[in-house]
Amino acid sequence: MANFWTQGQTEPKRNFRFKVQFTGISTTIQAPTDIIWWAKTVTTPSFEVSEVEHNYLDNKFYYPGRVSWNEVSLTLVDPISVDAVNLTNQLLVASGYVVKGNETVSQTMSKAQAIQAGLSNIIIEVLSAKGDVVETWTLNNPFIKSAKYGDLDYSSDDLRTVEMSIRYDWAECINQDGDTLFAPSTGAPVIGPST
DSSP: OOOGGGOTTOOOOOTTOEEEEEETOOTTSOOSOSBOTTEEEEOOOOEEEEEEEEEETTEEEEEEEEEEEOOEEEEEEOOTTTTHHHHHHHHHHHTTOOOTTOTTOOOOOOHHHHIIIIISEEEEEEEOTTSOEEEEEEEESOEEEEEEOOOOOTTOOOOOEEEEEEEOSEEEEEETTOBEESOTTTOOOOOSBOO
């Protein structure tokens, strides 16, 4: 097997080459583009498999249990021209949250409303040096679990940020060869060319 580092045509993936998209944001929520260009950091999806322990005589045996997908953390810079705080607040309201004191409305939050508000397709794309997409992650049935609107500090010149945690049911990953992990129609594991 050839050494990776001696091949001039081969290039590793880089952490700073990525983009995040919220496609299908509701028309009531003003965003100039689906690409969240003010995204500063994002964690890619990860999972854990629970284990089931079985004791037999003086031995222990372990079996895989259920797959649980971990939350994704997203940090956005809060520009004035595209107000990330306002966008996050509007997504929360569009998900069904009602500001207290509005007695005329008795609705509550739901996953269906969060998806309808525009969180149905959160996509993370890893890019090559040429800007080609080499890896695409899609979060299925996501909703905002938490948001932190940053800390204000007179002694700091840092840009203000919004930190969000996104909860989702499962993630789909497509690589540059078209191989898909977890088919979007069933959620069943499939590794092979996407159709």
